[in-house]
Amino acid sequence: MSPCCGLIISCSRKPVPLKSILVDVQVRGFVADVSATLKYKNSEENAVEAVFVFPMDNDSAVYNFEMMVEGKKIIAEIQEKKEAHKTYDEAISQGQQAFLLEEDESAGDVFSCSVGNLLPGQEADVTLCYVRELPVEADGAVRFVLPAVLNPRYTPEDQDPSVTIDIPRVPIGKIPYTLSLDAHFTYSYGISKIESNCEITPIQYTNDDKTSAKVSLAEGYKFERDLELLTYYAEVNKPSVTLEAGLSEAKAGSLLAEPVVMLNFYPTFPVISEQSNCGEFIFVVDRSGSMDCPMNSEENSPMRIQSAKETLILLLKSLPLGSYFNIYGFGSSFESFFPESMEYTQVSMDEAVKKVSEMEANLGGTEILQPLQKIYKTAGRPGQPRQLFVFTDGEVGNTKQVISEVQKNAANHRCFTFGIGEGASTALIKGMAQAGNGTAEFITGKERMQGKVLQALKRSLQPTVKDISLQWTLPPGLEATLLSRTPNVIFQGQRCIVYAQITGKVEDASDGNVCLEYKFNEETFKNTLPFSLIFSDVKRSTIHRLAAKALISNLENGLESDSDEVKKSILETSIQSGVISTLTAYVAVNKETKQAVDGPPVRLDIPTPFLMSRCSYPAARMAACAYAAPHQEMMMAEVYSYDLSPKSFPSAPLGDVIQEKQVTPSEEVIPPLKPETPPLFRLISLQNADGSWNTSSELASVLGISEEFMETCPQKSIDASVWVTVLAVIWLHASSSEQRDEWELLEGKALSWVKSKAGSSLGELVKAGNELLKSSVEPKVFGL
Template sequence: MFRNRIPFAELLGISVDVQVKGFVADVTATLKYKNLEENAVEAVFVFPMDDDSAVYCFEATVEGKKIVADLQEKEQAHKTYNEAISKGLQAFLLEEDTSSGDIFSCSVGNLLPGQEAEVTLCYVRELPVEADGAVRFVLPAVLNPRYTPKGEAQSVTATRPQVPIGQIPYTLSLDAHFQSPYGISKIESNCDITPLEYTDSDKTAAKVSLAEGHKFERDVELLAYYAEVNKPSVAVELGVSGAPEGSVMAHHVVMLNFCPSFPEAEEQFTCGEFVFLMDRSGSMECAMNSKPNSPQRIQSAKDTLVLLLKSLPLGCYFNIFGFGSSFESFFPESVEYTQKSMEQAVIKVKEMDANFGGTEILQPLRKIYKTGVRPDHPRQLFVFTDGEVGNTKNVIQEVRKNAANHRCFTFGIGEGASTALIKGMARAGSGIAEFITGEDRMQPKVLKALKYSLQPSVKEVALKWSLPPGLVPSVLSAAPRSIFQGQRSIVYAQLKGKVSAEREVSLEYKYKDEVFRNVLPLSFVDGKAERPTIHRLAAKALISELEDWDDSGLEETKKKILEASLQSGVISSLTAFVAVNKDTKQLVEGPPVRRDVPAPGKEGAEALCYVWCPSLRESINVSVITPGQSAASEGGGGGDAYCSVMNSEASEEYESPFLRLISLQNADGSWSLGSDLAVILGMTEAVLKSKKPQQSVDDSAWATLLAVIRLHTMYLGQRDEWELLERKALSWLKPKAGLRCLVSAVLPTLLFLGYLF
């Protein structure tokens, strides 16, 4: 399966320094190389990068000499690099992959025998806030091979050699420093880290380090908990002196961090079309994490789908699509949500397997979009995938083309899910993106998105400026097209002209019939920074906005992307960093030997799972998992060759008592009084009926009240998952005759739970 050993490990180690200030991370990563061969080599390292990262610096150090790279148009950068190599000079190249903005490659050319070299790249990025208030930093370390559909250019991830996890010949070290003016209470991680160390007396600065021995089987995640996190803020940077006139860097830039808030609606829409698009490719059979008996991705997704189906309101429409190398839907078109259609769908969900081959999401998307939208039933699309696709940009463009007809909520499942795909689809479809990694539970994140989709839409979103005469705002990133309760909205803008006084900017929007305003003051006193971090983030936002809309290849758009990239020094899909050591002491004769830095992969039987999946044998060649060969050839494979079917305990169907309880709920929100419910409640059906306060009381009302109490007493920690189920149950219960009798019978419990009927 793998080479027994890697005789020449050109990459020795990676060291990362992370500086987090509030909600922004400035990262410096240094890669140390050494040529252990007898000939000159070209070392090529393909690695993941979060799609939101603004890479602004690349430099190399050889024998004590620092060589700072130039940012050039990509074709010119390749020409510069290749000409240097052909002349025997040392050269260095850093570029974003053409297929996806979250894949980068670094080439170190003409490294002499025994010679060492270091390359350093720097980037900045915004940090998201999790539902529990944690500020989340992730250093991507997992890059699964991306599935390449037939007819598409092969993904660069397909040709990387692989070695078993634990035998990676290079190391990773990471030091992270956090600063927050409101204080830092704790820092947690999915990896082993050193104890939190405060670096000042008021606990506004702290640091942690990654423990030794990271195996590259997971991304490195750090969660910082600040004393205040949901507080609106504004950051201002004055223009950079010497920057080209008219460029992003030349003028003042503001980063507006809004935290919109509005009354949570008690009522929910009973209309809407809910389409669930489920990845059923082979890689969905992988475990959710590396711990023993971890559930499979497909099983976690199936459990989530059952919860979603139970949580939908009567009167809506729904459908479920499964996709892989092909796709299928539960119904020819979306059907009305009734008891019968819900039961049919739940049965089909429980029969789903990860047996659809590769990951081709574009065709089912087109099928969904070709189906007409129902009047008065706005379409909400929920996409579940491990994100291992090779045609990311085409998929995002398809969502954007149809953005006016739906909202798109996306969920990246497992380590290595493409941030470009998951975030790009959600951004294009005015939804939200969530990632489920490590020991995260999928259900609460998905149910949160469903709650958003059931709330009345926020309309007429606009920025309103109050500025002195002569100071003109220019928005660099699009104003939010949708707003959700508790979700931050970040906007970058450029201010051209003379600053004369403090002013303000507001985000205005209409919720139902009421207009809300979130006001932020603008202060230009302390706007100058040592490094133009906000300018770089703004440039990245502008570049991303232009690239998202560049689906027709317009030359004018490409020109704007190039200008924004070259003038700001932030890399784009059309540019690359290149450095040449013009003082190379010993010229290399002839082309260097190419060495691809190996990536971590599954071992032995786990990597051979496709061989034991008869339904997939025709769609994949076993040899695709051989190191150095394509893992995405012949229309199959990619990350899907890494699923594990060996963990029989993890792959066994298991339905928890909680899922059994909610599986019994009817479409109208009620529970039926029967033996299945009685078993869950720990008694017989006869005893359950005998406990009714009066025999005239409706059986279903009694069963529903007891089921709701069971949720509160046994599963209070999972309230985010069943809150919508409870709302349906209470709405069904309230008009029922005999409710007062039921309430009296269980009054102590109801008072304890805080119920008020």
Template structure:
């Protein structure tokens, strides 16, 4: 069930109008600094206590909170959590206005803000600021997401109910408040373009070299999907180092007092020519009732379960021969298609695909913990490293328990996760992958999942990188204290970030060097990063706050705070208070001690509904939701134009990187009269690098195929095609994937020919003789 953030008032149907939300985003390179302002007005005739519940990315470091009433700004103080609650409660009992901001203890991606004793007719403005690192996508885009969707989290009966479960919902067109967003991007590498899943005003470059740009969200956002901005820099994967000076008034010896260095590594792992033919691949599929929901509120949007199934089928079709695999489904209960992991053959693959196609979101609640325990109780196979793939919309209430279970078993597997749909819990999706040295991806809306799936598979096929070390060469008298710890997993093409505190006297302009070394297939590899110790003093100590967030997250470790020692809890609180970065053990509190007319009696609690359809608590009951869903949606490499009656077919073998990028072929020449289908033959996934293929060796096995539809230029407007044409292209591509054999080939028959809307005889005529002579393609 999709829902959106907003102000809610406990236990009442009377709304408190949220006038609007405005967001200012400053992106410098790969870091975003965000300030969000929310404006409310109490239209009641009595004072109220309001609770604002909203999502943030798991990695966001909230460092400031303030409220403005009657023209006066009240800056909140970060206190130990219990003390903050005591301060707030005492202020409310004395009739003073008070404000409380806290992180949800069960999940680090949910926050709540209490506004107490808001008098009748009074307006309130709440402002919070946070910073976060930005990931680089498989296509090179730097991705910023403003979460606006907060899904209800299912909680098993033996756990406390999630704060998200009882929020009332409204359809998107009934949400009474608006969102304004302005984003400013800066990059020393230049900005080629900025894209979004939402409608934007035209991009404005603020200098002639395109080093900075501004975009704004168009009016009319309905809060039914997260706001995603993709910035394409001319050079995104460049190693870099930034040094930030400490704060002169900070506590001596603390993170905030000393310089902090942020290192961005892009490890260059040697390519291996060995074909991957081993591994145990276990797929864990979420089939809870919430997976019945659509990926978005747009017409004909696919269901989450269908997108997850397509992702799984693409992975199944790409596994290497010689490996083992199994598929688990979970909801209120769980099951597997095989009693144990079975050898990957044409027969076992065909049976698995058949069963996946029959899957639906009909298994009730989202109880992922028990199937994980069953998987970990099963012994692995010698010489077949275990790789776990998780597909879920993240509507899990006992997040920390689930992550803790994966962490305890991290020594015998790697975990790769896919968050399906808007609002997927970043705490769960990222936490599971990080707990077991894997990677994570989020698949939302209409975006192409194919590059993300292939990138994840490539990472899972990469042998483990071992013996990772960091070696520093710094000026005399300066030493580095690691704050983020040494990286535990390294993958080709994946950014690895390291934070360190520089202790000692740092001379301006001196040089430093760090070597990231590791063992890969018994070969030692080192990536060296040199940098200048040029200290920059900033009013916003962004890197210090990000480093503090990393320290706090590492101390928590995804585990239950109750199980942490008093010493660890003390370190969390100290780091949080000194840096101003909120944690589960601290909270921001502000009190207006100059309230002109103290409120008499307890304030009345009110509620404002959020986006989503009412489900009568089905989100937190172990029962499936009976909701209509759209037809299954197939993968689309790109979009096809209408009139795909006589498509031409071009066959190209092992295209070079100039024609293949992330699996997509280059566009046809201008004025192409008919849409085309290009069939590109691909080698085994283990040998794919950055979407480019290479010439096959003699006697190499059958190559694999990918299809890209080229639309007729006349039918395309702003890169989009009509819905029927798009659906037709997607169905064709999914049909093609479904017909693929385990070794990557196709049977040259009428079924394959029907995908291209031609007879088997015509298809054979289109294929070169060496291939045509074989019954398989």
């Protein structure tokens, strides 16, 4: 079929040369070492070039690339990227077999693997290895994710198209290759349990003290979501120091030649019950067409835009009186609710809630740079620290430009980011948060966005940690040189990781320590980590690779990243450590190819899953309709791609410019059912800006009582709104305690308001409220 309205549908009878992906994961504490083997077989009559573009977490340090062909192992060499391309192209043109692995220049979370001149009937195993730090979730889970979903990245008009745009797509469940995964876990303090968003085998402990365990991915994985493993350790928040000796065969003076230390701090400071009542809160919401897709592949999953809207309303209800706020929506164009940030009052809150309820994902493509530039050019409010909250599904192609813009303005704000749905760009979401001294969260599967967002709001309301420094105490003759930057932001309960190189002569049985020092609320805190200078034997140089990745990332994301001096440092660090960068690539040539290829090979792009079949915007619906009736005679599923250039995403609703394909009733895509509004959200929607509630039939319905009982206050001298606010707080604790992280801030406002109004009658009101709602909420909830 010819291109139609930005959508290309093509059919192929050619079998895909990639047959399976085998992944081995070794998790040691908070570090994962991953080996992924791609197994190829050319079933064509001609030589082929197989190109596989795939996602990878932005923090991954790829350090090895090798292949096995006809019983021969070929180890790839890391080279400057232009040189690697030249090596690869020359080998292909000469009929030799060649392999290339590179990171996409626009984003560090997209890689491509090219297998050139794979002969007819020939098999090849291509293996890449990488290491990465593992984050700790709010509930203590250590989270490993194997990215599998790669959404096409929208590219603004002035940028080169993203490599993700041309990838062929197939429906969920019709990926023509398989994935298997074995994961092994080791933690010296014990492993409690392992959970996953996919079906896995039961946990199997491999020793008696439960410090070692393994699981495997069950058969039938459909590539409909990123694969997530959550491991729960005993004493997960214990600070630690890991030392790793240098490689004796490494070049003297190089990063791999000297010992490296990895420091894991868990800074703590007093929890401040009183939140700040100031701040300028700017919420930036993605309203591109892809936000009208479901949060996950489950039936009746909420749309991303709907979840974002509910979260915005919750945020608006939780803001403190005295603060300022504004909301921006962006797509191919952008718009703001107010010309400038407004003071948070009942009037401005009501107006904003009304506008939020009317928001749609109808602004076309994903151009986040322009609204950011507008925000940064707008002067902030004196005495109101600016806090930026960004919500997006992360499908942008100018990632580095966006991160650079945030970093240029880092001194004037903090940036908290939220990646919505499967396949959100880790490079964009993490990069913006790191550049803006905030935190990044990803909402996938059945996770609720609200809890993670409110946690970030709580952090933004806490006093800023200041004067952060590292103080080393080492034996004479030793010196520590930082490879990662000193932490410039600290949040309660969050881990801080620091890498440093130890130079000088290490004496036997020497000890040292390092102290993380900082100020909170004008009080100085010290977290000291003692350690023995006994370096572990080097097997895979895991800590060195992670340190090299940290150093490369800092250089690549720095304000001087385009300078020749910085590029030289990136190139040297990458080649010395073997950790891939935007300036380098791995390349290998099989110089003993038994049969030289005559003429250029046929290029075959490996397809990835198409997850937008339930999106409600026309381009995606059209694609969904096109594959609703499968063609059984195909050797492989239909392949889809679609144009993500700016011309395909006007600011006007997409329905004005895209003509949908006419389908028969049997092919019609039925939109998902709109879920009933949960009682908690109904209750929150009724709260006033000052924290109180008014009597209403809707509130009575949520509380499960009649309007007569609700309006009959036990204390005649007390206003009815005080009585119903007490009832609302009791209901929150009695009926929604499991979602307390979502309503804790707005409850704080309610309690402050009701205490100022109820006076000595509060105890009697609480008692009467418990009797009416048949609950037993403790009076201490109200400070009694």
